[in-house]
Amino acid sequence: MHDWTLVALAVDWEEGVVTITLKNSRSEDVFIVADGLVSLIVPRREAWGGSVSVNAMEGPRLLTNGDYYLALEMQFGDRIELEARTITLPVSLSE
Numbered sequence: 052m053h054d055w056t057l058v059a060l061a062v063d064w065e066e067g068v069v070t071i072t073l074k075n076s077r078s079e080d081v082f083i084v085a086d087g088l089v090s091l092i093v094p095r096r097e098a099w100g101g102s103v104s105v106n107a108m109e110g111p112r113l114l115t116n117g118d119y120y121l122a123l124e125m126q127f128g129d130r131i132e133l134e135a136r137t138i139t140l141p142v143s144l145s146e
Contacts, residue, residue: 052108055081057125060093069133071123073105075141087136089118098128111138 056074063070069091071083102125110121119138123131 052105052123055105056103057105057123057131058103060131062088062091067135069135071131073141081141082139083121083141084139085119085121085133085135085137086139087118088133089136090132090134092130092132094129094131096127096129100127102126111140 052073054076058072058074058080059070061070061072062068067086067088069085069088071085073081073083075081104126105123106126107124108122109124111119112121114120114134118134118136120132120134121138122133125131
């Protein structure tokens with residue numbers, strides 16, 4: 052996911068679903084979908100300067116409570132973190 056572009060982050064509060072829209076290296080829209088949202092942290096402090104690109108992804112990792120954790124480290128230094136019952140990644144992360 053390095054250098055993929057963060058396009059949008061949408062929360063369906065009633066359904067507890069988060070959809071993160073990214074553009075991959077071929078400029079195609081791809082999605083991360085988290086269902087059964089428990090926690091979402093979205094800082095935008097831009098400590099390293101402004102950017103819309105992903106630096107690295109951590110997870111999804113199974114937690115001891117049965118939920119999954121995922122973090123996207125943005126190239127501006129902030130980490131978008133979420134915890135949910137399920138997390139679905141784009142089909143191919145090898146782009």
